Amino acid sequence: MNRLVGKGFKPINSLTKSDGSRWTVKEKLLLGLTPGEYMKVQCRNPFNWILWVIYIIGVPVLVGRFINGLGWATGGSYDYPWGLFLAWGLFTMVPLSASGFMLGTTVELFGRKDFKPIERLGLLNGLLGYLFAVMFLQVDLGQPWRLIYPMFVSLGPAAVLFLVAWHVATYLSVQVAELVPAYSEWMGLPKAKKAIRSMVLGLTVAGIILSTLHQGALGALFTYAPGKVHPLWYSSPFQWFHFLTSAIFAGLSMLIVVSTLSKWFLRWRCDDNFKQNLDKLTVGLGKGCSLALVTYLVIKIIAVAHDNEWEYLFTGWGQYFMFEITAGTIIPLILYTMAVRRDSASIARVAAFIAVFGVALNRINTALIAFNWKLYQEIPPWREVVIVLTVYSTYIVVYRFILARMPILYTWKDRN
Amino acid sequence: MKKIDRRNFLKGGLAGGAALAATGKATKAEASGSFGGYPNSMGVLVDFTKCVGCRTCEAACNKEQGLPAPDKPFTDKSVFDEIHHGKRHRRTTEKAFTVVNRYDIPGRAEGPIYRKFQCNHCQEPACLTSCFVNAYTKTPEGAVIYNSKVCVGCRTCMIACPFYVPAYAYSSATNPIVRKCIMCYDTRLKFGRPPACVEACPQEVMVFGRRKDLIKMGHERIKEHPDKYVDHIYGENEVGGTSWLYLSDVPFDQVGFDTHLGNEPIISYVKDFLAMVPIVLTVWPALFTGFHLLATRKEEANTKENESKGRGV
Numbered sequence: 001m002n003r004l005v006g007k008g009f010k011p012i013n014s015l016t017k018s019d020g021s022r023w024t025v026k027e028k029l030l031l032g033l034t035p036g037e038y039m040k041v042q043c044r045n046p047f048n049w050i051l052w053v054i055y056i057i058g059v060p061v062l063v064g065r066f067i068n069g070l071g072w073a074t075g076g077s078y079d080y081p082w083g084l085f086l087a088w089g090l091f092t093m094v095p096l097s098a099s100g101f102m103l104g105t106t107v108e109l110f111g112r113k114d115f116k117p118i119e120r121l122g123l124l125n126g127l128l129g130y131l132f133a134v135m136f137l138q139v140d141l142g143q144p145w146r147l148i149y150p151m152f153v154s155l156g157p158a159a160v161l162f163l164v165a166w167h168v169a170t171y172l173s174v175q176v177a178e179l180v181p182a183y184s185e186w187m188g189l190p191k192a193k194k195a196i197r198s199m200v201l202g203l204t205v206a207g208i209i210l211s212t213l214h215q216g217a218l219g220a221l222f223t224y225a226p227g228k229v230h231p232l233w234y235s236s237p238f239q240w241f242h243f244l245t246s247a248i249f250a251g252l253s254m255l256i257v258v259s260t261l262s263k264w265f266l267r268w269r270c271d272d273n274f275k276q277n278l279d280k281l282t283v284g285l286g287k288g289c290s291l292a293l294v295t296y297l298v299i300k301i302i303a304v305a306h307d308n309e310w311e312y313l314f315t316g317w318g319q320y321f322m323f324e325i326t327a328g329t330i331i332p333l334i335l336y337t338m339a340v341r342r343d344s345a346s347i348a349r350v351a352a353f354i355a356v357f358g359v360a361l362n363r364i365n366t367a368l369i370a371f372n373w374k375l376y377q378e379i380p381p382w383r384e385v386v387i388v389l390t391v392y393s394t395y396i397v398v399y400r401f402i403l404a405r406m407p408i409l410y411t412w413k414d415r416n
Numbered sequence: 417m418k419k420i421d422r423r424n425f426l427k428g429g430l431a432g433g434a435a436l437a438a439t440g441k442a443t444k445a446e447a448s449g450s451f452g453g454y455p456n457s458m459g460v461l462v463d464f465t466k467c468v469g470c471r472t473c474e475a476a477c478n479k480e481q482g483l484p485a486p487d488k489p490f491t492d493k494s495v496f497d498e499i500h501h502g503k504r505h506r507r508t509t510e511k512a513f514t515v516v517n518r519y520d521i522p523g524r525a526e527g528p529i530y531r532k533f534q535c536n537h538c539q540e541p542a543c544l545t546s547c548f549v550n551a552y553t554k555t556p557e558g559a560v561i562y563n564s565k566v567c568v569g570c571r572t573c574m575i576a577c578p579f580y581v582p583a584y585a586y587s588s589a590t591n592p593i594v595r596k597c598i599m600c601y602d603t604r605l606k607f608g609r610p611p612a613c614v615e616a617c618p619q620e621v622m623v624f625g626r627r628k629d630l631i632k633m634g635h636e637r638i639k640e641h642p643d644k645y646v647d648h649i650y651g652e653n654e655v656g657g658t659s660w661l662y663l664s665d666v667p668f669d670q671v672g673f674d675t676h677l678g679n680e681p682i683i684s685y686v687k688d689f690l691a692m693v694p695i696v697l698t699v700w701p702a703l704f705t706g707f708h709l710l711a712t713r714k715e716e717a718n719t720k721e722n723e724s725k726g727r728g729v
Contacts, residue, residue, distance in 0.1 A: 066589060067589055068589055069586060069587055069588055069589035069592060070586045070592065071586030071587045072587075074586075076571075076584070076586055077501075077586075078507060078508075078509065078574065078580065078582075078583045078584065079501075079502070079507075079580060081571035081572075081574035081575055081584060082571065082575060105704075109704060109707060109708045109711070110707065110708070110711040110712075111708070111711050111712040111715060140570075141568055141569045141570060142567070142568070142569020142570075142571070142584065142592035142593070143567065143568055143569045143591070143592065144569075146549075146566075146567075146568040146569070147568065149549050149566055149568050150548045150549050150568065153549070153566060154549040154550050154551070154563075154566035155549070155550060156547045156548040156549050156550035156551075158545060158690075159545065159546050159547055159548040159572070160546070160548075160686060160689065160690075161546065161547075161548040161570060161572050162548035163693065164548075165548060201705070201708060204704075205700070205701050205704050205705060208700060208704050209696060209697060209700045209701065212696050212700065213693060213696055213697070216689060216692070217689065219689075220686060220689035220690075221572065221575075222575075223685045223686045223688070223689060224542060224545075224546045224572065224575060224576035224682055224685070224686060225575050225576060225578075226578075226678075226682065226685045227578055227674060227676060227677055228575070228578075236685040236686075236688055237688045239689070240688075240689045240692065375502045375504070376501060376502030376503075376504075
């Protein structure tokens with residue numbers, strides 16, 4: 001596409017063609033290309049070849065999981081009930097999607113209009129992350145068709161997971177509502193957009209409440225396992241706060257990562273408003289990240305002090321813990337600080353990639369590696385990894401599909 | 417920027433209120449306060465010094481619960497030599513709700529010691545308090561039972577159980593459920609009869625009775641033979657107390673017990689978070705709407721100024 005646009009092709013960015021007639025939905029879906037051209041573009045893209053390979057192997061395995069059961073597909077055992085599906089799909093995807101409420105808060109609540117060019121990308125990153133976290137959950141649940149049971153059939157309101165279920169469900173609808181404006185512009189439905197604009201503050205505040213609680217609740221889920229999670233990754237009073245503060249820089253860093261990838265691979269879709277503001281906004285997001293990172297680092301150290309766990313630091317586990325803190329927190333903190341001081345978006349981007357890695361490492365450590373530290377460590381079998389790759393690829397495909405079409409990276413021409 | 421007038425403020429409040437209504441239930445922490453157990457709940461006192469490792473209890477459990485035939489017959493003693501993943505002895509599975517393991521204790525005159533193990537039926541069960549569909553019930557008789565009809569299969573109960581008891585039917589694609597000892601609730605306990613394993617034991621290793629009485633009995637036995645028993649009843653206070661209680665003549669950590677679990681029920685570790693939930697739900701809406709008003713007050717003033725100018729004063 002980048003090449004086509006270089007040759008002068010203009011992808012659809014308004015309701016009407018140059019002669020005044022409206023684009024049809026089919027034309028919008030094909031970005032204004034003919035079906036033949038569209039197919040050609042798709043086949044030329046080497047990333048699609050990789051996706052094909054993943055799907056050819058992954059789809060049969062994914063289907064097999066529902067035919068043969070979890071025992072066939074995963075390393076799930078009596079001692080390790082949770083595996084990669086949750087460690088990556090839920091515990092990592094959800095913090096990486098905190099960008100939705102962060103950007104909503106920045107722009108709508110604090111009135112920082114200058115972040116507007118990247119707001120919708122933040123919201124979309126949030127929505128899709130949550131949607132696919134639910135997808136991962138559905139792959140992992142023993143009886144996914146009972147997903148609504150905690151809502152309507154049999155309620156266990158005192159459980160942390162009950163709160164997670166309700167909040168993620170409610171928050172998903174809040175995020176859908178927050179993205180209605182982009183959809184309504186694209187489809188030409190101005191009324192829907194107006195309705196959402198009138199309640200945007202309420203939605204934003206609801207987003208903050210729900211996010212504070214369920215990001216924290218994901219951490220609190222592990223407080224049920226005081227003897228199983230290694231003490232360095234466990235803190236009864238602070239676990240929820242660790243997960244919440246790390247979700248803040250995780251979401252913002254993921255937004256930097258996604259915007260960087262968009263700038264590279266979807267350059268044709270970004271308009272000048274996005275491209276010209278991106279470097280400045282990246283540094284701005286980096287500033288937020290450095291504040292969240294330093295908060296997280298301090299509360300992590302306080303947790304070690306609170307439970308007097310210093311002696312653990314000198315064990316093998318302690319060295320691994322210090323690796324996680326150094327690579328996943330201190331290094332991105334230093335890089336972000338440098339980025340802000342030198343006003344350098346490229347340093348912030350490097351920091352963002354490392355911070356995303358750091359959060360993923362922390363969540364996988366808590367859920368899998370430091371879990372059952374007194375027993376033995378489990379390596380996920382290949383089918384489990386293949387399913388994770390397949391579902392995550394679908395996330396990327398859907399993400400790319402929406403970015404290429406709806407006004408996320410560009411401004412719609414005939415705004416109402 | 418949208419102005420906050422009264423109407424919009426109310427709308428914002430309504431949306432926040434809706435979120436509150438949808439989620440407020442989570443704040444009703446049923447488990448708050450401490451629950452010391454039902455007064456007349458039953459229990460079982462297990463005395464490891466009497467166990468000879470005949471596995472009769474395993475066979476009785478298998479029959480009573482209608483479980484599939486085991487890979488090795490119940491008379492086969494070679495199972496005691498099995499070492500599983502992580503250098504561990506056998507554990508409870510979806511096909512075996514109770515297992516007996518042998519522990520070789522150097523210097524013990526009587527030779528190896530045997531330990532029977534099954535669900536301990538906690539006073540404040542972690543499986544129960546962590547379940548978001550309320551699939552678990554602690555009955556007044558003392559059993560922790562499970563309703564497979566509502567189970568979604570999230571397996572948080574298995575994460576939460578400090579004793580690694582619940583097993584999951586991973587092999588089933590259509591109806592995987594949690595499987596564990598229910599103290600023969602449906603067939604026996606409900607009618608005041610002891611669990612099948614207790615009744616089947618030829619060595620009278622186990623005594624079935626009111627938990628209160630069993631604790632007294634345990635302490636009396638320790639008092640009568642202070643040189644024999646370890647001065648501790650495992651389960652009297654561990655994680656808030658369990659219905660199954662254990663006596664041993666070797667330290668409990670040498671017969672596969674976790675002696676670092678503490679006496680707090682597992683839910684106590686979660687309460688720090690649960691207590692924070694209502695605060696966030698009630699304080700955040702006003703706090704952040706207030707931030708919004710503060711952050712946008714200049715803009716607000718400008719708009720008003722422009723409006724009054726626009727009227728052509």
